[in-house]
Every structure is written in C-alpha cells, then in structure tokens.
Amino acid sequence: MLRLGAAGAGGLLLTSAGRSTELPLGKPSPFAMGSDPLRPGTAPAIMPAPSAPAGINPALFQRAKAALDARPFIRQRDFIGIADFGIGSGDPRFHVVHLPSGQVETFRVAHGSGSDPAHTGFLDHFSNRPGSEATSNGAYMTADTYHGKYGLSMKVHGLDWTNNNAMARAIVIHNAWYAEPDMVAQHGKLGRSQGCFAFSRADQWKVMNRLGGGRLIYADKLA
Template sequence: MGRRQFFRTAAAGISMIATPSVASDIIFRSGTGNSSSDSPSPLLLSRAKAALETHKSRIRNRDLLAIADFSKPSRDPRFYLVDLRGGQSNSFLVAHGKGSDPAHSGWVHNFSNTHGSEATSAGAYAVGETYFGQYGESRRLIGLEPQNDQAEARAIVIHPAWYVNQTLIQEQGKIGRSQGCFAFAQSDIAQILQRVAPGTLLYADKL
C-alpha cells in the first residue's frame, strides 16, 4: 500500500469512530455505597442530565444527581448518587410506594401522582428543606413536572424506614413499601441527607 493510500485509509477509519454520548462522559470509579453495581444505566443518566438542564433555574447544586431506577427490584441498590464533577457514583436501597406495587412483588408496576394512591411518582424533583417528622430527620421534595407536581401536597419526602434493610431481603427477597416516599435504610440515611442537600435534583423513572 502506498503512502497516499495509507493516509486516506487511516483518515477514513478515524472518521468512523463514534463520538461519546452525553451520558458516557462520566468515567465511574468504585464508590462507597452498598453494591458493586454502583453506576446507573447510561439512558437513565442521560434523562436525569436532561432534566437537570431543563430545571436548572430551580436547582442550586449542579455537581450531584440523585437517580432512582425503578426498573430494578427493591432488593437491589437502585438509588444512585452521581458526582458529576468527580465521576463517582454510589448506590443504595430505596423503597417504592404501596400503590405502585399492590401485590408486594418487589417491583414497581405503575406510577401515580394522585392523592391517596400511596404510589411512587416519576419525574424530576427539587430537594427541599429538612424537617423532623414521625420517622425522624427527613427532607421535603418538590415535584417539578406534571407527573409529580402533587409531591408536596401528598407529603412525598425522603425519610428513613425500618423496613429497608438487608435482613428483610434475606428473609423475603425484597424490602418493605412506603406510602410513595423515598424511604432509606437507617444505616444509609445520614449519608443520603448529607449529600442529597436542599437544591439538588432527584430524578425517578423506569426504563
């Protein structure tokens, strides 16, 4: 092969290399969460980043994304804290609402924004202020989209819960259900509240 043909072939090869997608610009490193599978799916991460851009006027903390992947069963750590600046992600157990899983299968079957549904709502939330309620230290959530804009009125919040733990998973293959809230293990709530600070975006969905 002559020099001219070689360089033409090389240039053609370079032009065929795919450009990384928006969701692949983070190189995940091992985190300190509860699972070796600490990285959210690229598609869900892409959706969460798009929501961050859409609602940026309501979000003060743009270095971290909180993502709940309700495509996964409740026995799996499916709540991700994604450090957009450092490229690190950790995962934790999180409960879904009774109304999203009436038969208590451990899977989310549907979302709802309706009062009294006790279901999880999908979409983007702005993390609100801290308060002390029946479960202890908790944090309010503000729904930013039509599919979750009743979150405050429904008292959908972040809180700890006794029914989120590894013992239940070992005994019944799933954790308990909330009334639509994002409920976490007592052992994880301190880290969740520290990192998912007021002004952070929380994104929930299933693929």
C-alpha cells in the same frame, strides 16, 4: 440540625456500606472513520453511545442530566440523585453521583405500595394521584428538613406534571424499618412506602447529606 451541602458530612470523601464505584464518566464511542452519508460507497456514521458513570443505565443518566440542565434555578449542581425503578427493591438502585468526578454511591430504596400492589418487589407503575400511595416519576428538588413519624426527614418538590403533587401528598425522604438490610435477608426485597423515598437509617443520613440544600433527584423506570 442536619447540615447540608457539598462540604457537609461527607464532602467529596464518599464512603458507604452501599455499593460504591470511583470511575470517571465514560467516554463516547468515536465516530466511524471516513464515513460520509453524502458520498456513495461510504459507511454511515456511527453515533456515540450514551455515556454514564459505572453501574448506571446510560439512558436514565442522560435523562437525569437533561433534567438538571433544563433547570438553571437549581444552583447546587455537584451531586445528583438517580432512582432506577426498573430494578427490584432487593438490589441497590438509588444512585448518588458526584458529577465533577463521576464517583457513585448506590443504595437500596423502597417504592410505594400503590406502585406494587402484589408486593413483588418490582415497581409496576407510577402515579401522581393523591391517595394512590404510589411512587411518582420525574424530577424532584430537595427542600426543608423536619422531624416527623420517622424522625428527621426531608421534603421534596415535584418539578414535573408527573410528580407535581409531591408536597401535597407529603412525599419525602425518610428512613423506615422496612427498608433496613435485614428485610432483604429475610424476604429478598424491601417493604413498601406510601410513595416516599424510604431508606435504611444509615443510608438515609448519607443521602440527605449529599443531596440536601436544593439538589436534583430524578426517578424513572426505563426497562
């Protein structure tokens, strides 16, 4: 059985064939000195820019962090997964963030065929409808593992109205032949899933070990 948790199969020593950075969380920009909207002739205050670990859309990171903060029942709060579906499937776009250090690993992940009917490699839209074979956006919590069509896989609970059919639709984390690196080498993009988070075999193992045990995944497209 796969042993999940912060100390399991990787702990805090994160290595990957995917893109990896090890930078602390960015610091917000300072406020403008001497600005006071109540005094005439003073410049307006400059609001701090959103901060995020390197390589992650700051606005998307803030949404993911807010989703975690709003759910105190999620007890495992060391790692968080962020899927940026504003990026094409040929590029790494699934970020696994170690929140205490800001260290990031990034992997390629497939999206659903219903979200990309022309198979452009870019997600066009989300759907939570059963039978849509589309990707759903929102917050997820990882659940049990099981052996299925693609071997060892991990279930996820959809926590928002935009993805609350995840269990009924059998949306899971699994590996797939169409998510292997040679697909990008041949076609410039990954194949499509039926709405699941599909990774290469090597990357799926790393993602499940970091995010298993009831951790949060946040998926969205802001661009």
